Amino acid sequence: MWSWHRQVKDSVSQKTIGLMRMQFWKTAIEEIYRDEPPNQPVSIELWRAAKKHQMTKRWLLRIITEREKDLDDRAYRNLQELETYAENTYSSLLYLLLECLGVKDVHADHAASHIGKAHGIVTCLRATPYHSSRRKVYLPVDICILHSASQEDIIRGSREQNIRDVVYDIASQAHVHLQHVVLEDYLQRVRKADFDIFHPSLQKRNPLLPIQLYLRSWKKTY
Structure with a gap:
C-alpha cells in the first residue's frame, strides 16, 4: 500500500x-x-x-x-510544512513498523519521529532532479525566496551558489533531526562510562552507529 x-x-x-x-x-x-x-x-x-x-x-x-x-x-510553503508531511507519512510508517515488532516505548517513538522527518526531507531533496525534469519543483518556497532561487533556476538544473544554499538549509534541517538520535546514543555511552566525560570510550567515534540507529529504532533501548 x-x-x-x-x-x-x-x-x-x-x-x-x-x-x-x-x-x-x-x-x-x-x-x-x-x-x-x-x-x-x-x-x-x-x-x-x-x-x-x-x-x-x-x-x-x-x-x-x-x-x-x-x-x-504544489511546492511546500515552508520547511515546517515539509516536516509535517514527513511526520505524517514516513514517521507514521515507522510507528506502524514498531507496532509490528511489538515495541511500545516513548523513546523509540521519539527516535522514529526524528528519523521519519529526516527521511522525508532527504527524499524531497533526492527527488528534485527527477521532478525538475518534469518541470515541477517541491522545495520549500520560503527557503527558495530567502536565497533568491526561482523555480526556473531549479527546473533548468542550475548549480549556482544560491541553489546550493537552498539545498544546504534543507539538508541541515534533516541533519538536526538525525542529531537528536545521535545525541541519545552519546548520552547512553556517557551513562555506561559512569559519567566519566574523559573515559577513553567517549573519545572516539562509534563505528557501529548507523547499524545501531537502525536496530535501536525497533528496540526498547532509548
Whole structure:
C-alpha cells in the first residue's frame, strides 16, 4: 500500500482520479477495522497484519490523508510544512513498523519521529532532479525566496551558489533531526562510562552507529 500511495501522484493525470483512489483506501481501512476487508489481496494482507499486530488505525489513516493533500501538486510553503508531511507519512510508517515488532516505548517513538522527518526531507531533496525534469519543483518556497532561487533556476538544473544554499538549509534541517538520535546514543555511552566525560570510550567515534540507529529504532533501548 505504501509504495502504491507514493506512485499515485505521478501515475494519475487528474487530481479527481487520485482522490477517488485515496477514498477507496480510506473506506478500505474502515472496513478492515470492522473485520470486513475488501476482497482485494493488499487489503486482506493488511487486515491480517493489523489484526495480528494490533496496528493503530490512526497511523494508517494519517498516511492516506497526508498523501491525499499532497495531490495538490504544489511546492511546500515552508520547511515546517515539509516536516509535517514527513511526520505524517514516513514517521507514521515507522510507528506502524514498531507496532509490528511489538515495541511500545516513548523513546523509540521519539527516535522514529526524528528519523521519519529526516527521511522525508532527504527524499524531497533526492527527488528534485527527477521532478525538475518534469518541470515541477517541491522545495520549500520560503527557503527558495530567502536565497533568491526561482523555480526556473531549479527546473533548468542550475548549480549556482544560491541553489546550493537552498539545498544546504534543507539538508541541515534533516541533519538536526538525525542529531537528536545521535545525541541519545552519546548520552547512553556517557551513562555506561559512569559519567566519566574523559573515559577513553567517549573519545572516539562509534563505528557501529548507523547499524545501531537502525536496530535501536525497533528496540526498547532509548
